[in-house]
Amino acid sequence: DVKVTQSSRYLVKRTGEKVFLECVQDMDHENMFWYRQDPGLGLRLIYFSYDVKMKEKGDIPEGYSVSREKKERFSLILESASTNQTSMYLCASSPPGQGNTEAFFGQGTRLTVV
Amino acid sequence: GENVEQHPSTLSVQEGDSAVIKCTYSDSASNYFPWYKQELGKRPQLIIDIRSNVGEKKDQRIAVTLNKTAKHFSLHITETQPEDSAVYFCAAPTSGTYKYIFGTGTRLKVLA
Numbered sequence: 536d537v538k539v540t541q542s543s544r545y546l547v548k549r550t551g552e553k554v555f556l557e558c559v560q561d562m563d564h565e566n567m568f569w570y571r572q573d574p575g576l577g578l579r580l581i582y583f584s585y586d587v588k589m590k591e592k593g594d595i596p597e598g599y600s601v602s603r604e605k606k607e608r609f610s611l612i613l614e615s616a617s618t619n620q621t622s623m624y625l626c627a628s629s630p631p632g633q634g635n636t637e638a639f640f641g642q643g644t645r646l647t648v649v
Numbered sequence: 650g651e652n653v654e655q656h657p658s659t660l661s662v663q664e665g666d667s668a669v670i671k672c673t674y675s676d677s678a679s680n681y682f683p684w685y686k687q688e689l690g691k692r693p694q695l696i697i698d699i700r701s702n703v704g705e706k707k708d709q710r711i712a713v714t715l716n717k718t719a720k721h722f723s724l725h726i727t728e729t730q731p732e733d734s735a736v737y738f739c740a741a742p743t744s745g746t747y748k749y750i751f752g753t754g755t756r757l758k759v760l761a
Contacts, residue, residue: 577753
């Protein structure tokens with residue numbers, strides 16, 4: 536069974552803190568993605584990676600960075616959390632190939648920045 | 650840049666009626682068009698997809714149609730049931746890249 540696991544279901548952080556969101560997949564997928572989900576705005580792509588140590592900006596990368604040191608793990612980093620980063624964060628992975636396969640999602644992390 | 654527009658944002662139908670959700674994409678080279686369903690509190694999951702060499706695909710009560718000339722594709726749900734109530738997302742992954750872009754979602758409510 537396909538598994539994408541995010542380290543936390545709920546997180547509460549203070550403004551200015553450095554926040555790490557972790558995602559692990561056990562399907563040996565090359566591609567991994569981070570999205571944020573906000574009401575009325577759908578799933579917006581923050582960053583993605585198509586290989587270890589490779590990363591590319593999505594549509595809303597400002598205020599975020601990522602790390603992919605191992606194939607199975609993709610981390611999203613909020614360098615200095617702000618209240619406008621309060622959101623649901625979803626990680627996904629997909630098999631190799633350029634955007635022509637199913638994406639598998641984690642269960643999501645609801646982050647609240649106070 | 651690449652863009653996927655999805656309509657409507659909300660849709661209410663009576664149980665047993667049909668529902669149609671439409672997406673328009675901008676990248677004419679896109680060749681894969683999936684639809685995802687997200688139930689309340691759960692992760693999005695693929696329900697049906699279509700590739701550009703096919704005009705229509707059906708799976709029981711759901712179907713997807715593709716019009717490459719007009720650059721739009723639609724999800725059709727027939728004989729809707731309460732368990733069809735969810736948020737539905739289309740996607741049009743950008744060809745030639747690894748970018749996977751979603752529409753803004755449609756909240757479907759099936760009224761009993």
